[in-house]
Amino acid sequence: MTRLARYSPYFLALPFALVFLAFFVVPLVLVVVVSFWDYTEYSIIPDFILTNYAEMFEGCLARLPDLCTTFATYLSTLKFVVLTWFFCLIIGFAVAYYLAFCVSSLHMQIVLFLICTIPFWTSNVIRMISWIPLLGRNGLVNEGLISAGLIEEPIEWLLYSSFSVTIAFVHLYALFMVVPIFNSMMRIDRSLIEAAYDGGANGWKTLTNVIIPLSKPGIVIGSIFVITIVMGDFLTVGVMGGQQIASVGKIIQVEMSYLQFPAAAANAVVLLMLTLLIIVAMTRIVDIRKEL
Amino acid sequence: MTRSTLSRRDMLKATTAGVAATGFVAYAPAIHAAETKTLRYLGTAVNQSAEIAEKVKEDLGITIEYIPVTTDEVTKRIVTQPNSFDVVDSEYFSLKKLMPSGNLLGMDANRIKQFDNITPAFTKGEIAGKKIGDQGTAPKKVLYLEGQYSTTFSEEPTEWITLIPTVYNADTLGIRPDLIGRPISKWSELLNPEFKGKASILNIPSIGIMDAAMVVESMGEYEYPDKGNMTKKEIDMTMGILTEAKKNGQFRAFWSDFNESVNLMASGEVVIQSMWSPAITAVRSQGIECVYQPLDEGYRAWAAGFGLPKTITEEKSDLAYEFINWFLSGWAGAFLNRQGYYSAVLPTAQANMESYEWDYWMLGKPAAQDILSPSGQKLAGVGEVRDGGSYEERMGSVECWNAVMDENRYMVRKWNEFIAA
Numbered sequence: 001m002t003r004l005a006r007y008s009p010y011f012l013a014l015p016f017a018l019v020f021l022a023f024f025v026v027p028l029v030l031v032v033v034v035s036f037w038d039y040t041e042y043s044i045i046p047d048f049i050l051t052n053y054a055e056m057f058e059g060c061l062a063r064l065p066d067l068c069t070t071f072a073t074y075l076s077t078l079k080f081v082v083l084t085w086f087f088c089l090i091i092g093f094a095v096a097y098y099l100a101f102c103v104s105s106l107h108m109q110i111v112l113f114l115i116c117t118i119p120f121w122t123s124n125v126i127r128m129i130s131w132i133p134l135l136g137r138n139g140l141v142n143e144g145l146i147s148a149g150l151i152e153e154p155i156e157w158l159l160y161s162s163f164s165v166t167i168a169f170v171h172l173y174a175l176f177m178v179v180p181i182f183n184s185m186m187r188i189d190r191s192l193i194e195a196a197y198d199g200g201a202n203g204w205k206t207l208t209n210v211i212i213p214l215s216k217p218g219i220v221i222g223s224i225f226v227i228t229i230v231m232g233d234f235l236t237v238g239v240m241g242g243q244q245i246a247s248v249g250k251i252i253q254v255e256m257s258y259l260q261f262p263a264a265a266a267n268a269v270v271l272l273m274l275t276l277l278i279i280v281a282m283t284r285i286v287d288i289r290k291e292l
Numbered sequence: 293m294t295r296s297t298l299s300r301r302d303m304l305k306a307t308t309a310g311v312a313a314t315g316f317v318a319y320a321p322a323i324h325a326a327e328t329k330t331l332r333y334l335g336t337a338v339n340q341s342a343e344i345a346e347k348v349k350e351d352l353g354i355t356i357e358y359i360p361v362t363t364d365e366v367t368k369r370i371v372t373q374p375n376s377f378d379v380v381d382s383e384y385f386s387l388k389k390l391m392p393s394g395n396l397l398g399m400d401a402n403r404i405k406q407f408d409n410i411t412p413a414f415t416k417g418e419i420a421g422k423k424i425g426d427q428g429t430a431p432k433k434v435l436y437l438e439g440q441y442s443t444t445f446s447e448e449p450t451e452w453i454t455l456i457p458t459v460y461n462a463d464t465l466g467i468r469p470d471l472i473g474r475p476i477s478k479w480s481e482l483l484n485p486e487f488k489g490k491a492s493i494l495n496i497p498s499i500g501i502m503d504a505a506m507v508v509e510s511m512g513e514y515e516y517p518d519k520g521n522m523t524k525k526e527i528d529m530t531m532g533i534l535t536e537a538k539k540n541g542q543f544r545a546f547w548s549d550f551n552e553s554v555n556l557m558a559s560g561e562v563v564i565q566s567m568w569s570p571a572i573t574a575v576r577s578q579g580i581e582c583v584y585q586p587l588d589e590g591y592r593a594w595a596a597g598f599g600l601p602k603t604i605t606e607e608k609s610d611l612a613y614e615f616i617n618w619f620l621s622g623w624a625g626a627f628l629n630r631q632g633y634y635s636a637v638l639p640t641a642q643a644n645m646e647s648y649e650w651d652y653w654m655l656g657k658p659a660a661q662d663i664l665s666p667s668g669q670k671l672a673g674v675g676e677v678r679d680g681g682s683y684e685e686r687m688g689s690v691e692c693w694n695a696v697m698d699e700n701r702y703m704v705r706k707w708n709e710f711i712a713a
Contacts, residue, residue, distance in 0.1 A: 040392075041388070041389040041392070041696070041700060041701075042371050042389045042390065042392050042393040043371075043393065055705065068709075069705075069708055069709040069712045072712045072713070073712045076712070132555070132559075133559075136559055136561055137559070137560060137561050138559060138560050156489055159561070160544060160545045160561075238548075241545075242543075242544060242545025242546060243495045243545060243546035243547065243548065243711070244538065244543060244545060244546060244711070245711075246708070246711045246712030250711070251708050251712075254497065254704060254707070254708060255704065255708075256368075257362075257364035257365070257368070258364065258497075258700070258704050259367065259368060259371060259389070260701065260704065
């Protein structure tokens with residue numbers, strides 16, 4: 001092997017590595033650097049101070065058991081992460097299972113899969129906002145229930161509540177769960193399922209012992225999509241929660257609009273750390289690289 | 293992480309030479325505007341009507357390129373990218389943040405033909421010879437500079453002006469009279485438990501806290517020395533009252549975009565809330581009753597004006613003065629008055645309005661004919677009177693102005709806490 005040939009994989013990887021460096025690594029490093037800077041109303045000052053982090057966690061220990069802003073915000077964000085992840089997983093798994101195993105022709109599978117993606121032809125915001133006339137005080141659901149005589153007063157918690165935020169998240173992001181799980185399921189060797197049946201396993205046993213373990217990479221990848229999106233979201237929480245529910249993203253946005261970039265950077269760093277921790281924990285459970 | 297990446301770009305631009313030298317600052321290529329006279333106009337959508345741009349083109353041959361962004365974004369652009377616009381339309385309350393950055397140029401009052409006719413609300417803080425409320429960042433406090441390149445305000449009138457005033461208004465609460473069914477006359481009604489789950493306040497900290505302060509004073513809880521410049525203790529107290537109301541379920545939602553306030557009101561989710569004048573018009577144009585309710589304690593006012601970036605060229609600066617002089621010469625003023633705002637130079641606007649329009653919008657008289665918006669929508673029928681009455685009644689009852697506080701950093705943190713509560 002010549003010298004050049006030995007290095008050729010590195011040369012091939014170089015363009016992407018450079019793009020990655022310029023548009024991901026460098027900005028990220030700058031965010032971390034700026035999070036230690038000082039700032040005024042109209043400028044940011046190179047420095048090394050911990051004030052931005054200190055202000056973020058101000059009173060967090062002293063006020064316990066009452067939650068400080070940061071803890072309360074992260075707790076509320078984590079609640080949405082868990083709820084959204086759970087419902088997306090159930091729905092995503094069911095849809096993928098149906099597509100992969102209950103639909104027999106490949107042709108039909110492709111058609112049905114494409115149908116799943118149709119809602120994604122419209123924008124995120126439109127899909128989200130379309131819930132408002134449905135769930136509002138004078139919305140379709142309330143009017144329907146009232147005219148059916150089931151309730152007398154409109155239900156207030158349908159809109160601008162944790163309920164509406166969760167429903168919008170699940171609606172928006174379930175497909176991110178469907179696609180990787182479906183992909184994993186399609187790779188499962190059908191003879192394994194036949195073997196399970198031949199070995200005397202019933203449908204449930206086949207599902208828990210064969211299909212779920214082999215779909216794990218898809219489940220983990222889908223979960224990473226859903227969790228990272230929900231962790232950083234502020235638009236959905238804002239619109240569907242009537243801006244009454246805090247989200248880390250919203251705090252960062254407010255700080256940025258007041259030119260408090262270092263404070264926003266500090267918040268972004270903490271958010272990134274937490275998200276990375278979750279992802280690391282998940283990849284510990286399943287080694288995606290091995291399974292792919 | 294995309295958002296953080298974007299902010300990095302802005303951050304770079306906000307910093308001093310060291311970081312800027314890395315070469316990330318993209319300068320726009322020099323364009324020779326010999327044949328086409330263009331002005332890049334940075335501002336919020338309020339003043340950026342297509343009709344105004346068309347008329348400018350017709351009268352002066354100048355092409356206006358609008359750069360429409362939010363109020364906060366205007367501030368950010370001036371501080372971080374002063375070379376990305378030729379003329380800026382900003383709010384006065386931002387000036388406390390803008391001038392120290394040194395990115396805005398003092399404007400020469402001698403080159404503004406109508407300068408002496410600018411309403412005394414700006415120059416002296418008076419309406420019809422009567423002093424009006426000046427708590428917060430009242431325009432007269434930040435109108436004058438010590439010199440053209442000065443970054444500090446002058447208390448005495450000088451010839452160097454921060455922003456040439458264009459438009460201003462007095463804000464109050466919007467209500468749905470059909471759903472409330474009784475008269476409303478106090479700011480404290482916003483937190484009245486009668487409207488539990490049907491109230492809203494705007495989620496823009498620097499304006500929301502002023503509305504909150506009006507409510508707190510109206511409830512008789514506290515009398516602020518200056519609502520527009522609270523101490524930490526006053527901020528804590530104000531946010532405490534808001535937080536308690538929020539925990540009791542007083543608010544249906546908060547809004548930060550003008551359209552959100554329209555939807556909240558039109559759908560009946562909310563019956564009383566902080567609102568801006570064009571939002572009331574938008575609700576009404578859907579055939580829904582909505583009143584911009586004058587309140588006993590007075591109004592919270594705001595004002596905007598034109599400024600020039602210090603990077604502007606001689607040539608562009610001449611165009612900008614030409615455009616600003618045109619803006620104050622009447623046509624645009626009449627256009628703004630017909631939207632329910634007020635123009636800075638009233639005599640020239642009056643000359644461009646029909647007398648029945650002037651009577652309705654400015655004198656508070658019943659409409660003698662149907663009142664139409666500039667785009668031809670009917671806003672009021674014969675006999676109707678403008679909410680709050682005449683110019684002198686409305687602007688004369690201004691209590692405070694939108695502001696940036698000395699404790700702004702603390703206030704923003706407390707506001708985030710309130711949202712999370």
